Amino acid sequence: MRLKYEFEAVSMDDKFILVPVGDDAMKVNGVIKLNGPGLEIVDMLKTDTSEAAIADALAAKYDNGRSDLLCFVQSVLAVLRENGLISE
Amino acid sequence: MAAVYSFAISIAGHVIQVETQHFRSCAICRHFLSDGAADIRIRVEQHDIDAEREAIERLAGYCSHWDGSLETFALHKRLAERLIDEDILLMHGAVIAVDRQAYLFTAPSGTGKTTHIRQWLDRCPGSFVVNGDKPFIRFSDDGSLPLACGSPWGGKEGMTSRAMIPLKAVILMERAEDNHISPISLADAFPVLLQQVYRSSDRRKMHKTLELLQRLHPAVSLWRFRCNNFKDDCFPTAYRALTGREP
Numbered sequence: 001m002r003l004k005y006e007f008e009a010v011s012m013d014d015k016f017i018l019v020p021v022g023d024d025a026m027k028v029n030g031v032i033k034l035n036g037p038g039l040e041i042v043d044m045l046k047t048d049t050s051e052a053a054i055a056d057a058l059a060a061k062y063d064n065g066r067s068d069l070l071c072f073v074q075s076v077l078a079v080l081r082e083n084g085l086i087s088e
Numbered sequence: 089m090a091a092v093y094s095f096a097i098s099i100a101g102h103v104i105q106v107e108t109q110h111f112r113s114c115a116i117c118r119h120f121l122s123d124g125a126a127d128i129r130i131r132v133e134q135h136d137i138d139a140e141r142e143a144i145e146r147l148a149g150y151c152s153h154w155d156g157s158l159e160t161f162a163l164h165k166r167l168a169e170r171l172i173d174e175d176i177l178l179m180h181g182a183v184i185a186v187d188r189q190a191y192l193f194t195a196p197s198g199t200g201k202t203t204h205i206r207q208w209l210d211r212c213p214g215s216f217v218v219n220g221d222k223p224f225i226r227f228s229d230d231g232s233l234p235l236a237c238g239s240p241w242g243g244k245e246g247m248t249s250r251a252m253i254p255l256k257a258v259i260l261m262e263r264a265e266d267n268h269i270s271p272i273s274l275a276d277a278f279p280v281l282l283q284q285v286y287r288s289s290d291r292r293k294m295h296k297t298l299e300l301l302q303r304l305h306p307a308v309s310l311w312r313f314r315c316n317n318f319k320d321d322c323f324p325t326a327y328r329a330l331t332g333r334e335p
Contacts, residue, residue: 012275
């Protein structure tokens with residue numbers, strides 16, 4: 001799976017706002033707000049990847065348990081899927 | 089068809105030489121005509137008009153506009169695109185000027201922006217509309233002060249002026265049962281601002297647009313206004329919060 005569209009992340013307060021850019025930007029309604037690890041997930045989705053691969057990458061960086069990280073990955077992916085931003 | 093109308097307009101501190109094929113574009117720019125030396129040139133071609141028609145057909149399934157009308161849309165877009173390079177944004181909204189300070193009310197069409205600013209016009213002596221639909225926002229020469237500027241696109245009522253007035257506040261309007269206004273953070277305002285600003289499909293220009301939006305705050309205060317134009321406290325609620333004075 002990977003992102004369907006291109007985004008630019010705007011840093012604001014302690015959040016990142018994901019703004020669609022490029023030719024297909026108008027196909028995306030609204031913006032997505034993420035925290036830092038959420039943005040890392042989006043960055044990984046710029047190339048083909050999987051839930052497990054993303055959770056592994058986060059586990060190598062953060063001390064949280066892998067199952068917690070997998071839940072977090074799934075929650076971010078659910079938001080992205082709901083908004084039609086991922087191609088499987 | 090070759091361009092047959094050539095005229096200069098003064099917008100947001102720039103003189104723009106415009107070439108068009110239809111008189112309608114010249115007509116809607118009539119309040120902005122200038123005899124100054126142009127620093128920007130824009131030529132609207134048939135392919136720009138065709139692109140507008142195709143965009144409308146994609147959205148609505150048909151297009152009932154004639155080429156002259158489509159050309160004004162294309163000119164508007166070309167101007168917005170070009171002026172991003174000069175650090176100038178095009179925002180959807182209605183701007184009222186009171187005591188040399190501008191207040192930009194932004195919201196989706198039909199929310200009541202025009203109805204609301206009419207209350208300001210009626211109750212604030214000396215107030216005037218900078219623009220009723222698509223004002224430009226530029227920064228002062230030292231870059232510190234955002235200025236609201238008129239444009240030829242003044243909405244259905246054609247409310248516009250050539251003024252450039254320091255922008256004091258941007259107000260995100262929502263229809264509500266009761267009137268309530270409160271300050272909001274840039275992070276909370278950003279999704280709405282992004283919907284209301286002209287967005288280029290060019291990545292570089294879009295990046296610039298995002299930078300400019302972030303530069304607005306804190307020089308410009310940001311507000312969420314839950315608004316019922318039909319209640320008596322609508323204008324006083326907004327006026328008191330935005331100006332700090334009693335109406």
